[in-house]
Amino acid sequence: MSGVFGSVMERLSAGESPRAAARSLGIPLDLAQAVADQASRLGLVVSASAACGTCVPKSSPACAGCPLVADR
Amino acid sequence: MTTLNNCHETGSPATLSSATGTATRAPSVLLVGNPNVGKSTLFNALTKARQHVVNAPGTTVALAEGTWRTDRADVTLVDLPGTYSLIARSPDEQVASDAVSDPAHDLAVVVLDATALSRSLYLLGQIARAGRPVIAALTMVDLAEARGLAPDVEALSRVLGIPVIEANGRSGKGLDALGAAVSSALETPPYVTGVTQRGTEEVIGDRLTDAQELFDWVEAVGDAAVPPSVPGATFTDKIDRVLLNPWVGPAAFLAVVWGVFQLTTVVAAPLMDGAARAVGGPIADGLSAVLAVLRAPAWLESFAVGGVLAGVGTVLSFIPLMAIMFAAVSALESTGYLARVAVVADRAMRALGLDGRAMLPLIVGFGCNVPALSATAVLPHARQRLLTGLLVPLTSCTARLAVYLLLAHTFFPGSAGTVVFAMYVASVVLVIGWGLIARHTVPRDITPEPLIIALPDYQWPHLRTLAFSVWTRVASFTRKAGTVIVVAVMALWLLQAIPVRGDHQIADVPVADSAYGAVAQGAAPALKPIGLDDWRIAAALVAGVAAKEVVIGALAQSYAIDDTSADAQSTLGEKLRATVDETSGGHAGAAALALMIFTLSYVPCLATLAEQRRLFGWRWTALAAGAQFTGAYLMATAVFQVGRLL
Numbered sequence: 001m002s003g004v005f006g007s008v009m010e011r012l013s014a015g016e017s018p019r020a021a022a023r024s025l026g027i028p029l030d031l032a033q034a035v036a037d038q039a040s041r042l043g044l045v046v047s048a049s050a051a052c053g054t055c056v057p058k059s060s061p062a063c064a065g066c067p068l069v070a071d072r
Numbered sequence: 073m074t075t076l077n078n079c080h081e082t083g084s085p086a087t088l089s090s091a092t093g094t095a096t097r098a099p100s101v102l103l104v105g106n107p108n109v110g111k112s113t114l115f116n117a118l119t120k121a122r123q124h125v126v127n128a129p130g131t132t133v134a135l136a137e138g139t140w141r142t143d144r145a146d147v148t149l150v151d152l153p154g155t156y157s158l159i160a161r162s163p164d165e166q167v168a169s170d171a172v173s174d175p176a177h178d179l180a181v182v183v184l185d186a187t188a189l190s191r192s193l194y195l196l197g198q199i200a201r202a203g204r205p206v207i208a209a210l211t212m213v214d215l216a217e218a219r220g221l222a223p224d225v226e227a228l229s230r231v232l233g234i235p236v237i238e239a240n241g242r243s244g245k246g247l248d249a250l251g252a253a254v255s256s257a258l259e260t261p262p263y264v265t266g267v268t269q270r271g272t273e274e275v276i277g278d279r280l281t282d283a284q285e286l287f288d289w290v291e292a293v294g295d296a297a298v299p300p301s302v303p304g305a306t307f308t309d310k311i312d313r314v315l316l317n318p319w320v321g322p323a324a325f326l327a328v329v330w331g332v333f334q335l336t337t338v339v340a341a342p343l344m345d346g347a348a349r350a351v352g353g354p355i356a357d358g359l360s361a362v363l364a365v366l367r368a369p370a371w372l373e374s375f376a377v378g379g380v381l382a383g384v385g386t387v388l389s390f391i392p393l394m395a396i397m398f399a400a401v402s403a404l405e406s407t408g409y410l411a412r413v414a415v416v417a418d419r420a421m422r423a424l425g426l427d428g429r430a431m432l433p434l435i436v437g438f439g440c441n442v443p444a445l446s447a448t449a450v451l452p453h454a455r456q457r458l459l460t461g462l463l464v465p466l467t468s469c470t471a472r473l474a475v476y477l478l479l480a481h482t483f484f485p486g487s488a489g490t491v492v493f494a495m496y497v498a499s500v501v502l503v504i505g506w507g508l509i510a511r512h513t514v515p516r517d518i519t520p521e522p523l524i525i526a527l528p529d530y531q532w533p534h535l536r537t538l539a540f541s542v543w544t545r546v547a548s549f550t551r552k553a554g555t556v557i558v559v560a561v562m563a564l565w566l567l568q569a570i571p572v573r574g575d576h577q578i579a580d581v582p583v584a585d586s587a588y589g590a591v592a593q594g595a596a597p598a599l600k601p602i603g604l605d606d607w608r609i610a611a612a613l614v615a616g617v618a619a620k621e622v623v624i625g626a627l628a629q630s631y632a633i634d635d636t637s638a639d640a641q642s643t644l645g646e647k648l649r650a651t652v653d654e655t656s657g658g659h660a661g662a663a664a665l666a667l668m669i670f671t672l673s674y675v676p677c678l679a680t681l682a683e684q685r686r687l688f689g690w691r692w693t694a695l696a697a698g699a700q701f702t703g704a705y706l707m708a709t710a711v712f713q714v715g716r717l718l
Contacts, residue, residue: 003288015415017527029303031190041159
């Protein structure tokens with residue numbers, strides 16, 4: 001990956017949030033957020049709840065103890 | 073049948089062709105933009121009352137259409153759903169993406185948010201790349217000015233090569249200028265400069281390259297027209313510097329988990345003891361008395377008191393503890409901390425040569441293994457899904473927690489929280505250990521890749537949301553535990569009612585002479601190397617294959633029915649302690665630890681096995697279960713044999 005897209009992805013893969021990546025790279029926050037959003041659409045970035053699939057605690061007892069679904 | 077000609081192709085105002093001839097129609101203009109950029113406010117101001125709602129073709133997505141009276145002609149304005157990208161993630165976004173690609177529309181007015189120009193410019197770049205003529209309406213300029221971020225409109229227009237009009241739907245500022253720009257654009261379509269036009273299919277074919285090129289263009293446009301702005305360090309950044317540190321992060325996580333278990337075990341201990349004594353004492357006595365008044369037969373009392381009440385009541389006594397633990401987990405999740413755990417764990421996994429993205433299903437596994445197996449779908453390659461799916465049953469689910477808590481409270485009352493914490497550490501060690509073995513034997517060709525996760529900012533938990541989350545989880549746990557245990561208890565009770573030795577009637581047989589007792593006594597000697605040569609423990613472990621929640625219920629049922637085994641007024645923990653003291657030759661602590669290790673890893677529950685078989689087939693499921701059972705037996709034996717020497 002190259003350019004500002006690749007730079008932001010590198011910071012995200014190092015465990016930085018989009019805000020921290022923007023600060024590290026000296027770019028606007030919304031640019032870093034746009035990169036993260038687009039990378040997510042391309043399947044390169046996941047959100048923590050991506051693993052939950054269609055699991056919803058209200059309807060699935062199996063999800064009761066899941067550490068990732070508090071706000072779903 | 074009618075067809076719409078492309079204005080870009082004809083270079084003239086749109087015409088409507090039909091079999092009967094040609095008639096003029098109002099040009100169609102799309103209003104496109106990110107969500108919450110003032111697009112609908114602009115639409116309302118431009119079309120006033122001349123608007124109606126239609127469904128997008130072939131969908132149930134509602135679109136607002138209206139007539140916009142510009143200085144030269146009426147145009148049909150279509151307010152598209154807000155989107156950040158033409159790569160859609162929802163039906164609404166797909167409608168916006170499809171409309172942009174549809175040549176029936178003559179022009180796109182892209183609404184640019186002056187406070188977040190880069191995000192808007194990216195969408196503009198995608199539309200320009202699709203070959204659409206476009207002009208821009210710049211909104212939120214007053215807010216951007218207040219933040220010192222207002223773009224230079226003339227410079228922006230120059231670098232984009234299209235008209236950029238500052239517009240405000242609330243005040244009406246710029247609406248006439250926008251109308252004039254649209255009229256001109258319909259006559260001489262403007263195209264964004266600096267962006268190579270491609271057909272839609274070509275864009276879809278190489279999205280990554282496309283994104284990289286467009287973001288470089290966005291950065292260049294921003295540099296030319298927007299004051300430099302770099303976000304300052306926030307509370308989240310300061311905390312992350314500590315919690316995401318490669319050395320401090322894992323230690324902090326272990327400390328947090330230890331704290332959670334200390335909190336849950338210390339606070340919940342008296343509540344659990346009280347509930348257990350109430351179930352075994354007054355409630356059991358009361359139910360027996362009621363059944364006696366009703367002249368219920370002995371077998372019914374045995375079933376109700378010794379079966380259902382003992383099994384369900386014991387597990388439900390864990391509800392206070394589960395509520396505290398769920399509250400702690402929910403609070404950690406809602407602060408945004410648990411997403412950081414995935415990042416910290418990802419580094420550790422990659423250091424060991426395992427794929428970082430496997431962390432998400434493994435974290436889900438600590439809640440329940442079944443959805444965790446389904447969650448392996450986040451992994452892109454089949455062999456990665458297989459490897460992770462084989463490791464998921466080693467993550468310690470909530471059902472196993474109830475077993476640890478009973479044993480920890482019974483055998484290590486002064487350090488129950490630390491012992492339970494140690495079991496979770498053991499679970500992680502097992503995952504890593506088995507992962508390394510599997511990685512170097514079965515799927516050798518997997519290349520570890522990083523987990524790139526969108527980290528949210530830290531935030532304080534919202535108490536109402538937290539309370540709802542805890543309530544939902546407790547209700548789910550209770551429903552599942554109750555249902556599973558009632559079914560299991562009924563099955564076990566039936567087995568206990570069938571005599572296989574001696575001269576007994578059905579439902580009037582000592583447990584030792586029942587089918588249940590015979591099976592359990594047959595299995596019990598196998599537990600001798602672990603210091604647990606007892607039929608009740610063996611039976612509970614066999615029953616636990618159905619579901620781990622059943623282990624405690626089965627133990628409670630066995631002790632409740634086998635009246636001669638111990639003082640009937642003792643708690644389940646006290647009875648179990650007496651048994652293990654005897655079977656372990658006085659090394660009850662070592663045997664209890666061995667039992668916990670065995671429970672952690674001996675075999676997945678039936679639902680997990682079924683899901684594994686569905687995903688990976690019988691061969692892998694049987695192989696993994698066999699290896700897991702063998703490993704569990706050897707580890708438990710080692711723990712007891714070493715422990716008894718210490």
